[in-house]
Amino acid sequence: MTDIDPWGDVEVADYAATMAQFGIEPIESVADRLPDNRLVRRGIVFGQRDLETVLDARDRGDPFAVMTGLMPSGVFHFGHLAVLEQVRxxxxxxxxxxxxxxxxEAYATRDIPIEDARELVVEEYLLNYVALGLDLDATDFYFQSEAGNDHLVRSKLFSRYVTQNEFEATYGTADPGKLASSLTQYADILRPQAPENGGPKPTVVPVGIDQDPHVRLTRDVASRYRETAYLKPASTYHRFMRGLQGGKMSSSDPRSHIALTDGVSEAKRKIDAAKTGGRASVAEHREKGGVVEEDMVFELLAFHLVRDDDELERIRREYESGAMLSGELKQIAKDRLETFLRKHHEKREAARPEVEQYLAERESANAGFEVGT
Known part of the structure; x- marks a missing residue:
C-alpha cells in the first residue's frame, strides 16, 4: 500500500485499512466529548488524531485553535461543506x-494566476463561508502570498527539519513546486501557534484523508523544530462525498457536483441526471428495492440535505423496501435543494458588503506588500 498524493485524484476504497496504515483513530473514541453533530453521528467524520489535546484544552478553559485552508482552483460545492461545518x-x-x-499553492501546483486565485477566493469561498455562518471578524484570514515576512521565513526554516527521503517517500517526488507548496503549508498549519499569534496551543486541522501527508509531516516538523515549542497538530478526517455520476467529485467536472452558486434549475437537472441505486424496471424495484450504497442522490441527502436522523432512516427504509422509487427520491432531493439554494443565495448577497469591507480593511493594513507573478 502506497502513500496518498494530496494533489492527485484520490478515491479511498477501504477507510479502515487507510486508518490502520497511517495511525488514525476512530472518531467514536472522543465523540461523547464533542457537541452533537450530524457529521459525527452519521460516520461522515470518521477519524481523528490527537483530538484529545484540543478537547482537554477546551475543558481546562485554555486557548485552542482550528486551522483550515482553501484551494482556489474551482467552484465551492457540496463536497466542500464537511470541512466548513467542522470549522464552525x-x-x-x-x-x-x-x-x-x-x-x-494554486499557482505552484495548479498553474492558476495569483489574481485569478484571489478572485475565486472571494466569489467562491469567502461569500459562501460567511453565508454559511463563519464569523469572519473572529477569523485570522490571509492569502499565502500576503502571510507576512515572519510566516514566509518560517516556512523556509522548516526545510531543515524534513529530509529529501522523507519528502519523496511521502509525496513521490521532490518536485520544486510541491516542495515550496508543502513547506508553506507546514507554516500555515502551525500559524495559530506562532509567537505573534499567542504561541503554542492545541490546534486541530479538519481534512479529507488526501491531505493527511501534509498533516503528518507538519507533526514531524513541529516535534523537531527547536526555536518554538510547537505542539503536534491534531486532525479530524471526513469521508469523501462521491460525485453525482459516481466516482470522485471534482470541481473541474460540473456534472459531478452541485456548486453553491448553481441556479435552482441547473441543480435540479443535475439531480435528474445523477446515478441512482434504482432497479432496471419499476416492477423489479418494487420487488427488490433500491440500493442506497450505490445511490448518489441518497448520499447527498445523507451528507447535507436531510438534517433529521429519523427522517433519513424513513427515506432509507422506504427506498430499500421498494416502496419509494428513484424518481420520488430525486424529487425529495430537488425540493430540499431548491429551499437550500434560494436561502443560501440570499445570504450570499447579504454577506457581500461584509466581505468587501473586511477585504478593504485588510488591503489598507497590508498596503505596500505585493507579490509579483
Whole structure:
C-alpha cells in the first residue's frame, strides 16, 4: 500500500485499512466529548488524531485553535461543506479560527494566476463561508502570498527539519513546486501557534484523508523544530462525498457536483441526471428495492440535505423496501435543494458588503506588500 498524493485524484476504497496504515483513530473514541453533530453521528467524520489535546484544552478553559485552508482552483460545492461545518463546530466550542487562502499553492501546483486565485477566493469561498455562518471578524484570514515576512521565513526554516527521503517517500517526488507548496503549508498549519499569534496551543486541522501527508509531516516538523515549542497538530478526517455520476467529485467536472452558486434549475437537472441505486424496471424495484450504497442522490441527502436522523432512516427504509422509487427520491432531493439554494443565495448577497469591507480593511493594513507573478 502506497502513500496518498494530496494533489492527485484520490478515491479511498477501504477507510479502515487507510486508518490502520497511517495511525488514525476512530472518531467514536472522543465523540461523547464533542457537541452533537450530524457529521459525527452519521460516520461522515470518521477519524481523528490527537483530538484529545484540543478537547482537554477546551475543558481546562485554555486557548485552542482550528486551522483550515482553501484551494482556489474551482467552484465551492457540496463536497466542500464537511470541512466548513467542522470549522464552525470548533469555532462555536471556542476555538480561534485560522483560514488560509492557498493562492501560492494554486499557482505552484495548479498553474492558476495569483489574481485569478484571489478572485475565486472571494466569489467562491469567502461569500459562501460567511453565508454559511463563519464569523469572519473572529477569523485570522490571509492569502499565502500576503502571510507576512515572519510566516514566509518560517516556512523556509522548516526545510531543515524534513529530509529529501522523507519528502519523496511521502509525496513521490521532490518536485520544486510541491516542495515550496508543502513547506508553506507546514507554516500555515502551525500559524495559530506562532509567537505573534499567542504561541503554542492545541490546534486541530479538519481534512479529507488526501491531505493527511501534509498533516503528518507538519507533526514531524513541529516535534523537531527547536526555536518554538510547537505542539503536534491534531486532525479530524471526513469521508469523501462521491460525485453525482459516481466516482470522485471534482470541481473541474460540473456534472459531478452541485456548486453553491448553481441556479435552482441547473441543480435540479443535475439531480435528474445523477446515478441512482434504482432497479432496471419499476416492477423489479418494487420487488427488490433500491440500493442506497450505490445511490448518489441518497448520499447527498445523507451528507447535507436531510438534517433529521429519523427522517433519513424513513427515506432509507422506504427506498430499500421498494416502496419509494428513484424518481420520488430525486424529487425529495430537488425540493430540499431548491429551499437550500434560494436561502443560501440570499445570504450570499447579504454577506457581500461584509466581505468587501473586511477585504478593504485588510488591503489598507497590508498596503505596500505585493507579490509579483
Amino acid at each position: 463546530m470548533f469555532q462555536e466550542m471556542g476555538a480561534e479560527v485560522t483560514l488560509c487562502a492557498a493562492d501560492i
